[in-house]
Amino acid sequence: MIEQPDKSFTLxxxxxWWRRKVDLLDAEMTDLLAKRASYALEINKLKQKAGLDIIQPDREKEVLAHVSKVKHAPLPTESLEKIYKAIxxxxxxxxxxxxxxxxxKQAQQEQEEASSN
Ligand SMILES: C=C(O[C@@H]1C=C(C(=O)O)C=C[C@H]1O)C(=O)O
Structure with a gap:
């Protein structure tokens, strides 16, 4: 059961009260999205090193399957998938x-090196 506002509150x-709860969650979600982007940056560096494509369809399917298994009522699975596809x-x-x-950056470095020789 989620926390409820005091019964003595006016409409x-x-x-x-509910909007402040949403604001708090939005701040947390923004922080988590930023963290997710930082992890993707690390993954990106490794994919570059390994010569792998940016887009990994199998991994994307795995991500969607993973989140749809997490309890998400009253959010429909279809909505969750749409949100995740956008992310x-x-x-x-x-x-x-x-x-x-x-x-x-690399091209600029090469140009600088070439002009200093
Ligand atoms: C982060 C990655 O890069 C891309 C983005 C993904 C994501 O945001 O979860 C998943 C697969 C890739 O298409 C990855 O390969 O893991």
């Missing part, structure tokens, strides 16, 4: 951006 106070899509885009940045 407005109750609404505000994965953003992570893929970030990985592409990081690789591009890395390639640009």
């Amino acid at each position: 407005e106070e109750t609404l505000e 994965i899509e953003e992570i893929r885009a970030l990985q592409e951006k990081w690789i591009k940045q890395e390639q640009e």
Whole structure:
């Protein structure tokens, strides 16, 4: 059972109470999403080293299967999957951006080395 607001609250106070709960969760979720992106950056470095593709469809299926097994009522599985597909899509885009940045950095270094010789 989730925590409930005090029964003596007015309707407005109750609404505000629930909204503060949502704000707290949003802050926690943002922190977790940032952490997830940091882990993806580490994974990205390793995939680059190993010459693996950014997009790993089997792993994505595994992620979706994993989250759908976690208790998520009253959130329908379909909604959870949509949310996770959007998260994965953003992570893929970030990985592409990081690789591009890395390639640009390397090209610049090579150019600097060539001009100093
Ligand atoms: C993070 C990775 O890169 C991509 C993003 C994934 C994700 O956000 O969970 C999963 C698979 C990959 O398409 C990975 O390969 O694990």
